[in-house]
Amino acid sequence: MIAGLPQADKGLFQKPDLFTLLTLIIGYRQHLRVVGNSMEGTLKEGDLITYKKLNQKNIDLEIGDIVVASHPKTKNKLIIKRIHRIYQNKFDLRGDNFLSSTDSRDWGLIEFDLIIGKVDKIFSK
């Protein structure tokens, strides 16, 4: 776990609300269900996350952000990781549960194009 992040994550954890449901229905936000344990410490299996797709207005990524990206080796598979380092346009993505995570330590740096969105809300199961 990257030092100091649990505090930063606090704002992400929310209770279900009508506004979020509405933004999901109209497509302003996307939602995904977490599978696996590589983000344990922050995300558990079954948690629902919402994210906003990256676009020209929304490309502000920082170290510590949790992001949704396309798997670099497997087509049509999405992964969720935390940005550990940024090298120009390439990202070192790591799981919070570093002893049980397959991430940039195995795949190498992830291209910006593979990053789909930044997680903005987490609804714990």
Added chain:
Amino acid sequence: MAFVDKRHYCKKKLFSNYFQMLSETLTSIFNKLPARSVHAHCDGPCGVYDPASARIAAEAVLSMTKKLITLAPAGNDQASISAYNNTFSRFVAIKEEESQKTKKELLILWTDYFKPEHLATYPDLHETFWKAAKLCSACKVSIDQTKAEELLAAVQKIHSMFWSSKGRSDSWVTAS
């Protein structure tokens, strides 16, 4: 005045109940909301690793090596020689297969389970796995009991590293 207070209290309670109901309904909707999966990925696919599979294969290598060393034809007639050749070939095939299996299981632990962070605790991790993988090859190409015993000892060392990295101390129990 008391009547007004009571009305105010009832209204407040009504709103409170209403919000609680709304919150419960929303939680239920969010929990059941159909959603695509996003993988908090590990290749296990869920972090399930165990050196036991390497241990079983390494034990089989040692067992087949011992059997090959003591194997001899029952007689000098053609039937005995054929039976000997047949059994010898089968034992060699199993020994080679199990050696390969041991190597595969060790490589999975080495490349998928162990991470750079483990090197701080186990500085000889790479050396241990590299030697163990070499022993798998040696056991595959020869009938050498010493090498097979060394392989099992190497797997035992990896077993200890693995479980101590998980904060557990599972005892080393062999099947044979």
